[in-house]
Amino acid sequence: xxxxxxxxxxxxxxxxxxxxxxxxxxxxxxxxxxxxxxxxxxxxxxxxxxxxxxxxxxxxxxxxxxxxxxxxxxxxxxxxxxxxxxxxxxxxxxxxxxxxxxxxxxxxxxxxxxxxxxxxxxxxxxxxxxxxxxxxxxxxxxxxxxxxxxxxxxxxxxxxxxxxxxxxxxxxxxxxxxxxxxxxxxxxxxxxxxxxxxxxxxxxxxxxxxxxxxxxxxxxxxxxxxxxxxxxxxxxxxxxxxxxxxxxxxxxxxxxxxxxxxxxxxxxxxxxxxxxxxxxxxxxxxxxxxxxxxxxxxxxxxxxxxxxxxxxxxxxxxxxxxxxxxxxxxxxxxxxxxxxxxxxxxxxxxxxxxxxxxxxxxxxxxxxxxxxxxxxxxxxxxxxxxxxxxxxxxxxxxxxxxxxxxxxxxxxxxxxxxxxxxxxxxxxxxxxxxxxxxxxxxxxxxxxxxxxxxxxxxxxxxxxxxxxxxxxxxxxxxxxxxxxxxxxxxxxxxxxxxxxxxxxxxxxxxxxxxxxxxxxxxxxxxxxxxxxxxxxxxxxxxxxxxxxxxxxxxxxxxxxxxxxxxxxxxxxxxxxxxxxxxxxxxxxxxxxxxxxxxxxxxxxxxxxxxxxxxxxxxxxxxxxxxxxxxxxxxxxxxxxxxxxxxxx
RNA sequence: GCCGAAGUAGCUCAGUGGUAGAGCAACGGUUUUGUAAACCGUAGGUCGUCAGUUCAAAUCUGAUCUUCGGCUCCA
Numbered sequence: 001x002x003x004x005x006x007x008x009x010x011x012x013x014x015x016x017x018x019x020x021x022x023x024x025x026x027x028x029x030x031x032x033x034x035x036x037x038x039x040x041x042x043x044x045x046x047x048x049x050x051x052x053x054x055x056x057x058x059x060x061x062x063x064x065x066x067x068x069x070x071x072x073x074x075x076x077x078x079x080x081x082x083x084x085x086x087x088x089x090x091x092x093x094x095x096x097x098x099x100x101x102x103x104x105x106x107x108x109x110x111x112x113x114x115x116x117x118x119x120x121x122x123x124x125x126x127x128x129x130x131x132x133x134x135x136x137x138x139x140x141x142x143x144x145x146x147x148x149x150x151x152x153x154x155x156x157x158x159x160x161x162x163x164x165x166x167x168x169x170x171x172x173x174x175x176x177x178x179x180x181x182x183x184x185x186x187x188x189x190x191x192x193x194x195x196x197x198x199x200x201x202x203x204x205x206x207x208x209x210x211x212x213x214x215x216x217x218x219x220x221x222x223x224x225x226x227x228x229x230x231x232x233x234x235x236x237x238x239x240x241x242x243x244x245x246x247x248x249x250x251x252x253x254x255x256x257x258x259x260x261x262x263x264x265x266x267x268x269x270x271x272x273x274x275x276x277x278x279x280x281x282x283x284x285x286x287x288x289x290x291x292x293x294x295x296x297x298x299x300x301x302x303x304x305x306x307x308x309x310x311x312x313x314x315x316x317x318x319x320x321x322x323x324x325x326x327x328x329x330x331x332x333x334x335x336x337x338x339x340x341x342x343x344x345x346x347x348x349x350x351x352x353x354x355x356x357x358x359x360x361x362x363x364x365x366x367x368x369x370x371x372x373x374x375x376x377x378x379x380x381x382x383x384x385x386x387x388x389x390x391x392x393x394x395x396x397x398x399x400x401x402x403x404x405x406x407x408x409x410x411x412x413x414x415x416x417x418x419x420x421x422x423x424x425x426x427x428x429x430x431x432x433x434x435x436x437x438x439x440x441x442x443x444x445x446x447x448x449x450x451x452x453x454x455x456x457x458x459x460x461x462x463x464x465x466x467x468x469x470x471x472x473x474x475x476x477x478x479x480x481x482x483x484x485x486x487x488x489x490x491x492x493x494x495x496x497x498x499x500x501x502x503x504x505x506x507x508x509x510x511x512x513x514x515x516x517x518x519x520x521x522x523x524x525x526x527x528x529x530x531x532x533x534x535x536x537x538x539x540x541x542x543x544x545x546x547x548x549x550x551x552x553x554x555x556x557x558x559x560x561x562x563x564x565x566x567x568x569x570x571x572x573x574x575x576x577x578x579x580x581x582x583x584x585x586x587x588x589x590x591x592x593x594x595x596x597x598x599x600x601x602x603x604x605x606x607x608x609x610x611x612x613x614x615x616x617x618x619x620x621x622x623x624x625x626x627x628x629x630x631x632x633x634x635x636x637x638x639x640x641x642x643x644x645x646x647x648x
Numbered sequence: 649g650c651c652g653a654a655g656u657a658g659c660u661c662a663g664u665g666g667u668a669g670a671g672c673a674a675c676g677g678u679u680u681u682g683u684a685a686a687c688c689g690u691a692g693g694u695c696g697u698c699a700g701u702u703c704a705a706a707u708c709u710g711a712u713c714u715u716c717g718g719c720u721c722c723a
Contacts, residue, residue: 213653213718214717220720221720225719379649527723559680592684
């Protein structure tokens with residue numbers, strides 16, 4: 001072409017067009033806008049795809065320059081950090097073969113097969129050192145097109161990189177690229193990868209390797225066993241330190257640790273794994289939560305029921321659990337008959353519904369139960385209170401007509417909102433739709449999915465859509481909880497069920513006298529009391545709000561001669577149903593305060609000569625410290641308000 | 649279930665082949681104390697369990713149970 005274009009035009013984030021010389025990279029573009037922007041830039045989003053900063057731009061590209069302030073920049077940093085990790089490991093362990101190394105939330109990992117070496121924590125230090133060496137050498141990340149994939153696959157195979165060969169083979173029709181790490185123009189290492197990456201290893205300012213664990217190639221336990229190294233990487237030392245602090249804070253809040261420290265619960269060898277012993281303090285918290293739950297459900301039109309812990313095999317044949325849930329169920333033999341320890345409450349609730357005939361006027365019927373269920377969980381998956389083999393679901397099943405369905409779902413969402421906000425838990429919703437192996441008619445699924453969406457929208461709730469993630473028997477809404485330090489937990493779930501009504505053939509009599517099948521909704525708000533206890537322990541760092549606290553107030557007399565006055569105060573508070581104790585030990589006040597703080601008792605009342613003389617009390621609040629002098633009456637008003645409002 | 653690590657006093661941890669240790673908690677005594685730890689003393693363990701090697705095992709080997717970090721799965 002004789003008329004070579006000397007400039008091209010790209011479209012920036014704000015929609016403006018910019019002329020740049022042909023052959024310009026994203027970095028050139030950034031420089032042309034401002035030097036400070038160029039300094040901060042990490043990568044690009046070109047037409048919606050993340051690309052290297054040095055990608056050559058084409059005419060008409062929509063370009064967004066991604067700087068370190070952009071969340072997406074971590075994708076570049078962490079994925080590149082993973083490559084540096086892989087290069088370091090291969091430098092140190094000659095037999096190491098690399099598998100996969102993505103960026104993950106807050107960090108990255110890389111999987112290796114190392115036949116002749118089992119990685120140890122000491123290795124991590126060595127590997128970090130080698131990584132730092134690569135970083136300091138300012139090696140360049142360079143993306144090159146694989147011109148001849150088959151030849152490249154052969155080359156990978158020849159050097160034993162079978163995972164890379166397999167990956168490339170899978171992607172050979174998708175413009176495969178290699179990434180090279182280069183020092184002084186010489187390639188030191190390469191990986192098959194589509195990117196994106198940072199420009200040079202020097203940009204990795206602060207990283208740390210965190211742990212080693214096992215994994216399988218492609219997550220498939222029949223495939224090769226791999227060793228995985230987890231790490232984290234940040235744009236600055238300060239960010240890394242802040243992250244490490246966050247990890248430490250989370251560790252301090254770990255409900256398993258606090259459970260022991262605060263004498264909340266235990267799991268013991270003799271009683272068995274995944275089976276919880278609720279000690280008095282946590283049992284008290286649970287009772288308070290249960291009472292709150294029962295009250296709220298009664299108020300919202302639910303009827304409370306109780307059902308047995310075991311049932312004949314027959315029930316589970318009808319429900320289909322023996323077919324679909326067998327590997328999670330505990331079986332037992334009684335009088336030559338097979339019984340099952342219940343893994344779910346739903347078949348019982350269906351049987352209650354089915355025990356009488358129902359008119360369309362009776363619906364909706366909402367049956368609720370704090371039902372304890374047992375599920376066989378694989379031995380490696382148990383986790384404190386959060387993942388156990390015996391747990392109590394705050395379960396309910398709604399049987400309603402099609403025309404009532406949307407309102408019922410809205411009602412559940414409202415309840416979820418009401419309960420979570422009481423604990424100061426933020427939440428988000430996810431809608432999972434029809435999977436491949438679904439049962440039930442398309443018509444039913446469409447009706448149900450549309451209804452769930454309508455209910456979510458009607459409640460003004462944003463949600464993430466997970467296509468194909470629903471249960472085989474119906475679509476569902478999951479709620480994710482966010483605790484005080486931003487961690488996410490599985491919370492409430494609302495599931496539609498086309499299966500059980502059919503299997504149990506439940507019916508109601510409609511206006512025109514015809515028999516109709518009700519819509520059935522499963523829902524749990526806490527999910528399980530065990531899990532919500534774990535969430536709340538970590539959310540409150542063990543410092544439960546006043547209304548949940550087993551011990552609400554402790555009286556700390558300064559010396560023995562203040563015991564009488566302390567008793568008077570304690571008696572007065574006890575009459576108001578305040579849960580109160582007196583620390584009568586011959587210890588210093590400082591020591592008593594320390595113990596009360598460690599025990600996380602919400603209020604301390606300190607009684608000495610001054611208080612006895614002035615006929616008042618000194619109040620100290622947990623964590624906040626001295627609140628000063630109070631009249632007893634004023635203090636009672638204050639805490640009664642706090643309790644009745646369930647303040648947090 | 650799989651890969652790896654660990655299990656010593658109520659708790660946190662030290663002890664790597666030769667008589668089981670510390671701090672805190674508990675218990676006894678002294679101290680009578682003003683907003684996060686007074687002092688002295690006492691007691692407490694067949695070192696997860698079962699086998700094995702050895703003159704001798706917390707320590708080495710094997711099995712097993714449990715826990716932890718992941719994988720997979722899930723409320």
